[in-house]
Amino acid sequence: MKIMARSGDVVAGFSGGYALGLDIGGTKLAAGVVRSDGAVASLLTRATGAADGPERVIARLLDLARDAISETDVASAQLAGIGIGCVGPLDSVRGVVQNPPNLPGWLEVPLVARVEEALGLPTRLENDATAATLGEFVYGAGRGCGHMLYLTISTGVGGGAVIDGVLHRGRTGNGGELGHIVVVHGGRRCGCGSRGCLEAYVSGTAIAARARERLAAGSPSSLAALPEVTAADVAAAASAGDGLAAELWEETGDILGSGLAGLVNIFEPEVVVLGGGVTRGGAGLLDRVRESALARAMPAVARDCRIVLAALGDRVGVVGAATAVFVNSSTGLR
Amino acid sequence: MKIMARSGDVVAGFSGGYALGLDIGGTKLAAGVVRSDGAVASLLTRATGAADGPERVIARLLDLARDAISETDVASAQLAGIGIGCVGPLDSVRGVVQNPPNLPGWLEVPLVARVEEALGLPTRLENDATAATLGEFVYGAGRGCGHMLYLTISTGVGGGAVIDGVLHRGRTGNGGELGHIVVVHGGRRCGCGSRGCLEAYVSGTAIAARARERLAAGSPSSLAALPEVTAADVAAAASAGDGLAAELWEETGDILGSGLAGLVNIFEPEVVVLGGGVTRGGAGLLDRVRESALARAMPAVARDCRIVLAALGDRVGVVGAATAVFVNSSTGLR
Numbered sequence: 001m002k003i004m005a006r007s008g009d010v011v012a013g014f015s016g017g018y019a020l021g022l023d024i025g026g027t028k029l030a031a032g033v034v035r036s037d038g039a040v041a042s043l044l045t046r047a048t049g050a051a052d053g054p055e056r057v058i059a060r061l062l063d064l065a066r067d068a069i070s071e072t073d074v075a076s077a078q079l080a081g082i083g084i085g086c087v088g089p090l091d092s093v094r095g096v097v098q099n100p101p102n103l104p105g106w107l108e109v110p111l112v113a114r115v116e117e118a119l120g121l122p123t124r125l126e127n128d129a130t131a132a133t134l135g136e137f138v139y140g141a142g143r144g145c146g147h148m149l150y151l152t153i154s155t156g157v158g159g160g161a162v163i164d165g166v167l168h169r170g171r172t173g174n175g176g177e178l179g180h181i182v183v184v185h186g187g188r189r190c191g192c193g194s195r196g197c198l199e200a201y202v203s204g205t206a207i208a209a210r211a212r213e214r215l216a217a218g219s220p221s222s223l224a225a226l227p228e229v230t231a232a233d234v235a236a237a238a239s240a241g242d243g244l245a246a247e248l249w250e251e252t253g254d255i256l257g258s259g260l261a262g263l264v265n266i267f268e269p270e271v272v273v274l275g276g277g278v279t280r281g282g283a284g285l286l287d288r289v290r291e292s293a294l295a296r297a298m299p300a301v302a303r304d305c306r307i308v309l310a311a312l313g314d315r316v317g318v319v320g321a322a323t324a325v326f327v328n329s330s331t332g333l334r
Numbered sequence: 335m336k337i338m339a340r341s342g343d344v345v346a347g348f349s350g351g352y353a354l355g356l357d358i359g360g361t362k363l364a365a366g367v368v369r370s371d372g373a374v375a376s377l378l379t380r381a382t383g384a385a386d387g388p389e390r391v392i393a394r395l396l397d398l399a400r401d402a403i404s405e406t407d408v409a410s411a412q413l414a415g416i417g418i419g420c421v422g423p424l425d426s427v428r429g430v431v432q433n434p435p436n437l438p439g440w441l442e443v444p445l446v447a448r449v450e451e452a453l454g455l456p457t458r459l460e461n462d463a464t465a466a467t468l469g470e471f472v473y474g475a476g477r478g479c480g481h482m483l484y485l486t487i488s489t490g491v492g493g494g495a496v497i498d499g500v501l502h503r504g505r506t507g508n509g510g511e512l513g514h515i516v517v518v519h520g521g522r523r524c525g526c527g528s529r530g531c532l533e534a535y536v537s538g539t540a541i542a543a544r545a546r547e548r549l550a551a552g553s554p555s556s557l558a559a560l561p562e563v564t565a566a567d568v569a570a571a572a573s574a575g576d577g578l579a580a581e582l583w584e585e586t587g588d589i590l591g592s593g594l595a596g597l598v599n600i601f602e603p604e605v606v607v608l609g610g611g612v613t614r615g616g617a618g619l620l621d622r623v624r625e626s627a628l629a630r631a632m633p634a635v636a637r638d639c640r641i642v643l644a645a646l647g648d649r650v651g652v653v654g655a656a657t658a659v660f661v662n663s664s665t666g667l668r
Contacts (some may be wrong), residue, residue, distance in 0.1 A: 089634030098634060147505045161600075164505075168497060170602025171481045174634045179597030183519050194595060255519050261528060262515030266495075266600070268504025280575050285566040296516065296528040300423030300432060302509045320413065 016054055017078045019325035020121070022065055023128060023317030024086040026050055026102025029061050031068035032318030033079070036326050038139030042071040042313050054097075059259070062118050081122040082115060083321035085131030093331025101191070103304035124324045126169070130176050130318065132275065133160025134167050134327065135271020135320030139312035141273040149269045150310070153256075154276035156191065157199040161267055179203070180286045183259045198259040202252050204231035204278050211248055219244045235281030246283075253285050264297040264305055275310030351412045353659035354455070356399055357462060357651030358420040360384055360436025363395050365402035366652030367413070370660050372473035373485055374649050376405040381648020387439035396452050415456040417448060417655035419465030426507025428457045435525070458658045460503070460649065464510050466609065467494025468501050468661065469654030474645035475607040482542055483603045484644070487590075488610035490525065491533035496653040501661070513537070517593045532593040536586050538565035538612050545582055553578045569615030580617075587619050598639055611642030 018041065023030040025048060032043040046063050048057055069076065089098040095112025097103070115123045126134070133150040142148040142162065151159040157179025161168040168176050177201040180192050187196030188206065200206050210230045215221060221244035222237050223229050237245035260272060272293070279285065286309060294302045312319055352375065357364040360383060365487040366377040378398055382391055403410065414557050423432040429446025431437070447456045460468070476482040476496065485493040491513025494501040502510050513533040516524050521530030522540065534540050545563045549555060555578035557563050571579035594606060606627070613619065620643060628636045646653055 089632065124488040163497065163502060166500070170600075170635065171498075171604060171638075172602065172634075174632070175600060175602035177599040177635075180599040180632060181515060182592040183516055185517050185521075185592045193634055194632075196592065197596075253641060258519045258530065262531075263600075265511040265514040266504075266509060266597075268506065268509035270505060296515060298423065298508070298511060298526055298528075301504065301508075301511075304505075312587075 017080070018074050019080050019322035020065060020069065020082045020119075021318030021320070021322035021325075022061060022072070022082060022084045022115075023131075023321055024048070024057075024061065024084065024103070025128065025317075026087055028101070029057075029064055030317050031061070031064040032315070032322070033068055033072045033074050036080075036318050036320035038232070038319060040319065041074060043315065043318060044068045044071070048103075050103050054103070054109050055176035057103070058109075058111070058114055062115070065115075065119060079121055080204070081121060081124065081325040083131060084111065084115065084123060084125045085128035085317055085321040085324075086111065086125060088127045089174045090125060090127060092125050092127070092130075092169060094172075095123070095221075106187045116323070122325075124326050125173070126321065127158075127160075127173055127176065128320075129158025130160045130167065130169055130173065131320035131324055132312075132316045133162060133176070133320070134159070134323045135312055135316050136273050136310055137162045138323050138327070139319055141308050142271055145270045147267065147269040147271075149178065149260075149263055149267055149272045151272070151274055151279040152276040152310070152316075153179075153258075153274065154204055156205070157203050157276075161269070163267065180196055180265055181259055181262060183255055183262075184202065198256070202278065203257045207234055207248065207252055207278065209230040210251075211245070214244055214248065221245060231278055232281060235278075235283045235285070238283040249285065250282050250288055253288025254292045257278070257289045258296060260289065260293035261296030261302075264293060264301055268301045269305060272305065272307045273310050274307065275312070275316060279309055284318075341652070342395075351414070351625065352408050353414050353656035354399060354403065354416045354453075355652030355654065355656035355659075356395060356401075356416060356418045356449075357465075357655055358391075358395065358418065358437070359462065359651075360381065360421055360434070363391075363398055364651050365395070365398040365647055366649070366656070367402055367406045367408050368653050368656035370414075372653060373651060374653065375408060376402045377649065377652060378402045378405070382437075384437050388437070388443050391437070391447055392443075392445070396449070399453060401451075405460070412456070413455055415458065415659040416453060417658035418445065418449065418457060418459045419462035419651055419655040420445065420459060422461045423508045424459060426459050426461070429457070430504075430515055449504060453508070456659075458633060459507070460508065460655065460658050461492075461507055462579045463492025464494045464501065464503055464507065464653075465654035465658055466646075466650045467510070468494070468657045469498060469646055469650050470607050470644055471496045471501070472657050472661070473653055475539055475642050476605055479604045481603040481605075483512065483594075483597055483601055483606045485594075485606070485608055486610035486644070486650075487513075487608065487612040488538055490539070491531075491537050491610075495603070497601065515593055516595060517589055517596075529571060530617075532590070535589045536593075536612065541565040541568055541582065541586055541612065544585075545579070548578055548582065553661055555579060558655065565612055566615060569617045569619075572617040583617050583619065586612075587622025588626045592630060594623065594627035594641070595630030595636075598635055602635045603639060606639065606641045607644050608641065609650060610645075
């Protein structure tokens, strides 16, 4: 079962009008009605309240979904289906959420069946970063490409790939974990249980932790005056000329570039799209990443590869999830 | 343009009888006639003599190809085509060898056109490791799978992937460089020009270099008595109980496992196939790699992933190249 699309074709080939996109994160739920040209007709968010467990979270999600529909003048009959982007691990083939660390109490929850039963529309489940990849590919910074990588760098690092117009999901939808390649063998402990993953160095959480460690070790910095240091603080201090912050930010770009170089060598993409809060921090990060990645990747693949910022911003969750519906409706499951 | 296959189907769907597989390495040329069930009807090798430049190497390759055909009782009309596996970089879409470091003097050589003109058969060009991946997938250790990774670990580290029955090649055929992911940011210098690649730690060349460095630093070892240390020497000494060799071998398995963990997180394969001389060195390498990789990969993807040794041995070059013909003949270019 594959999702195949070529940017642009999809919308042209899709005769429906709208899809409902749902996004389930550990801290935030989102629901939105998305038109087949990528326009967002409604977008609602609320706290996940993950600690309440699956039943209450699903009830909240269904309420939010109904509200997102009724906010628009789109009739249910105009909705081609529902796409759900959800934190993993999950099985997109069976439509089951397995046991995400960020959704305590969820264990083999048949989410697609639950949503179809409640809302009466054909529903697809994808890893949230995989769905976002599809959104950026069809409507965002990957428009017009056949080969694309997407990394979203915020609390954690998620990602996905489109290979010759086919969304890469791995065997059951848990592939494409681009944030969990090892870039420092035996390095920093990662939330996934391993060590030295890209996420353990360049996620917002990791940048903040690295800053705190350097401050605790006595490095002088304007950051020392802050009660709590975030990645955004590090970016702002780097822009303002703080030496330690600039060093941390440069290291971040450098390590991200190392990871990307390997990914570019594997995928030979036309474009690498970087999204998530950390990439919006400025302070020259994109330039540093480009320099680091393209100097390290093999010349034959680096030559024609662009590294750009994501285009969909906060809409990427619901747009990506809805895109999974449009793409399947226009090309069928393959 | 994609090569799609599902192990088993290919042979069933292919109505031709034979293909000629050619393999161009920096040190060795190989040519063989391969039957559509994977049996090798002839297999000839000779030195590449790469220093002689492209014209003489191509002449040698064509001679070897003609000899490989005439060694069998297969008529030219029974040959469905020619597959060439070649060291990269190359452009498999245009059939052009670009500028491989191991083939001095080659620059944008239109190899497919040259071979088609000389031998009169439709010809396909693939990266050598990509072709080998296809061979192991259809006829070797990946039989029966839909999702497979292949790494060949000898002088360098090559690799490839099959994703849901589709051979992954990247945009122009230079993707799938699984040996050039960064596993030690800022680490050992790699032949590709970058630093810290998997190849820079676990290739035969790298293992030997690491051994020499440790000996030069004064580590006591039976290896010190050898005039020149190879990876095979390290494996043999590790098996015989040498402390330094055992340590080097264990590090090798551990780092290879780190790299594989990231690749498994990206591809969610059913099986990872390890080929090449280093993997045949024994000394518990496979067990160490399995342990290291599957402990580090995410549980949801590691659970159903096997790591096994390659099955085709020295035939993989010509069988893989020929397989590219069979697969294209039965399914067409996609």
